[in-house]
Amino acid sequence: MPNRRRFLTSATAAAALAALGIPPQAMAAGRIRMGAPAAFSFDALVARARDMAKTPYNPRNKVPRDILGQIDYEAHGKIKFNTAYAPFANGPGQFPLTFFHLGKFFLVPVRMHILDGPGNAPTRAREILYDDRYFDMPADSPAHKLPAGSGFAGFRFQESRLADQQKKDWRRNDWIAFLGASYFRAIGDQYQYGLSARGIAIDAAIADKKEEFPDFTHFFFEPSAPDSDTVVAYALLEGPSVTGAYRFTMRRAEGVTMEIDKSLFLRRDVERLGLAPATSMYWFSEAVKGAGVDWRPEVHDSDGLAIWSGNGEHVWRPLNNPPHTMASAFAGSSLHGFGLLQRDRDFDHYQDGVMYQRRPSLWVEPLEDWGEGTVQLIEIKTDDEIHDNIVAMWVPKAKAVAGSSYRLRYRLYWQKDEPFPTPLARCVATRLGNGGQPGQPRPPNVRKFMVEFKGAPLEKLPFGARPEAVLSASRGNFSYIFTEPVPDGVAGHWRAQFDLAVDGDEPVDMRLFLRDKGEALTETWLFQYHPFKTSPVY
Template identity: 40%
Template sequence: MAVRALDGDPAGSTPPLRRARFLKDKNTVKTRTIWFLWSILLLSVPLPGTPASEPGPEPPPAKPFDFADVEQKARELAGKPYVRDEAGMPDFLAQLDYDQYRDIRYKPDKALWRDEGLPFQVQAFHRGFMFKDRVVINVVDRGVATQLAYSPELFDFGKNQFPAPLPADLGFAGLRFHYPLRRDPVMDEIAVFLGASYFRAIGLGQVYGLSARGLALDTGLAKAEEFPIFREFWIEKPGKDATALTLYALLDSPSVAGAYRFIIRPGLDLTMEIASHLYFRKAVERVGIAPLTSMFFHGENTDRFMDDFRPEVHDSDGLLLGRSSGEWVWRPLNNPRQLRISVFKDIKPAGFGLLTRDRDFDHYQDLEAQYHRRPSAWVETLGDWGPGAVYLIEIPSDAEKYDNIVAFWVPDEPATEGKEFRYDYRLHFFLDEFTALGGGKVLATRVGAAESDGATRKIVVDFGSPTLRMLSPRAKIEAEISASSGKIAHPVVHKNEENGTWRLSFDLQPEKDKDPVELRALLKAGKDSLTETWVYQWNAR
């Protein structure tokens, strides 16, 4: 008789005794397994009166984002080949003209922090027209940096009609900042970073004019100028009562990478505290630190006919220098017939700037451009800048649309491969000039033909200050004048009792074929200087 198999045994394969032992062994294994698991659980629970084991150390908190992170990025970037990020922009955006590009606007209701009621708001610029580089924008909130995502929904494209959808990862071209300058709910635009490393800023009652740049490379040389770009920004989220905004920027170009920090303080006059750290991939012949770029088409000192109903057309009318010796130097700007480069050597300068001193609308007569409201810009040096020179470059121009004036600091130390430069400065944008900058100031420079002959030039310089205004017309005021060539004749100093200024006039008799002529003048009372030093470059060609 066949026996039924138990627990999966094949029928008839196990005798009864063998089956009994098998069942017993199986129960024993189960029992031992259960006790083993319980022992593990019991060992993991501390017995009464036994101290629990100490928890392991917590991982350190993440380091908040700061300027050192940008410096590290710039240092690493300088160690790699330069790669420009212009990819991903459709041809139809690159072919936009100026007016079409201006018709693309960031939607105000999409502005960063608008819904949070913070004192600053941020808008971005769309890529297109001449702004082809992709610019990455990050927001730093409580030490954590997050990239701002691009979306076509952020923009109003106006009348533009595009033949294809815009790429989802197109990116931005730059950014702009808003702040309530008038202390009311209306947000005023205060600064723009757009195009290469250019940026502009304005205070209360000002309109955009001259530009600043992160860096100038090989400007004014007989080869192509190199234009670095700000390829990435980080914006620190401000508090509800903030009066300043911190911006970081990563600069890049074939020759150099750099880290920048801007602390922007808006107000009646806008200031930026700027820290820069440069890392050179390769040697650069001329490095321009804290460059300013402006426009001078014609002015009161233009000695050739300009077919223009407006008496003057310019963003700035002079270069001011604060020398380490305590001397203040004013150099009127001009639109030359040929390229001019003026070099002012110094050690540890107080600063330099491109200024507009003439604020009289009647001297411009331009209701649209409002040149009388365009800001001056002053570079206040911080720390030891060492030996170097301020360069002023004036480029011939046949239209007001061209920026033909550049000023910057060039250090004596050569910029070689692997070199690092650090420069800190404070950049001021203002209408009314600082009262601390010198005594009597140059108010006007005029040049024309003298009565004696066509070659001799009559030069007139007006000086003014509260002190000069109080002086008697009979005060013994003399002029100290010098010229690099030619002859100075008929110097006259007298007070203009119509407005309280003092006028210096003299004739310059130039020598044939000795251009240009460098002129210097100031007013003195005995050994005391009453005015800043007027310097001018006259050229017959």
């Protein structure tokens, strides 16, 4: 009888694993370890986050830090998830699931669960229990010292197992990755990773206050329909100041689209609450670059912030690498959307094999009215490309105080271009140089600006017509203002040129658009200029 009981238990476990798409070889080896089933629903997850917010923060990280500290960048790079153990590798759905290992830079264990049905209705969840045998790693890897059940660091959805494997082998290619705190990212239609999104941003760039990075601590994955191009995951978030429950509905099409439904609950007051945050890297571009700072012409994952405001105005704000941390706010009531974009797609402008010209843009579309607030841009000084120094986010106008709650729905678009481009001509370049006139002494407090626009409204200008540059600044004086077609033979490619004279080192906020006969022809260019007397050195 005991042998028969063991057989029935094994058969039941095998059937459950098969239903979750665990590969037969993993079942045969008997090494996929899963916890007991527990009831799950998204409503229950929201209630759990709400209840957690009423209790003090108590991080439950019991993984030995001394061992994780030994899994440095090099050691972590040698640890690869064995795709023979990937859930959904045999379906249902077409996107297998793989996991990241913990390490020195990924200290917080994340618990992974598989659902046996749609998570928006009562169903059951079973936890995938960590085992180092799920990973290929050297025999002397310090990861072998971790205790059983230590947990995972994050996860990836691989490309379709139904695709042409010679062109895109799912075992080597993924399209979504969640790793570290509440960070996640996706590839666009150029098959390239770049900037990241976050579940939340807490007190970014607040003077004399350390930024908080809450963690996704639990994920729950729905099985997908066989022919579906969509995956659904749920997440529980926790930090000293906040708890939250998230539903991610992620679609793999030409690019990647994510619909996010999240509920947040504050444990304590937050000075700057960043909702729907995006994080990117900007070191330098054609606008401002110190002499000899790097051999490449440009280095950035994103080159500007785009905003489609509630009044219908389309704004383009080129990014800066400022002399010190800067925070800018842009009115955003009844916001249509905003995003960090990579507009420059010319390889010759980067000359780098990491393919900066293919980095995706990320657009945020509210799926309801978010009320009063601002789009805020944080720019942090950097001297290298290894740092994410740019944050764009929505910040509600009302104070974020302990006990407050938020329900937010929005859509993220990871693709080459913004999904709702303006019909007006767009800004395509911002260039700075010494002001004044050739052959004359160049005054140290004058800078020349060349701002380029391109698009259909400028193509339609009558022969001989010259658009007007509508220009303003928070301080300083303009001179030599004029517009002209860029002499490259491209129809609809114009530039505005002007000099700005300004004293002191306080930043100058400028605004520019082109118009003809009272009608706007271009989006609005915003720029924050940081005066300097000599060439900048980053």
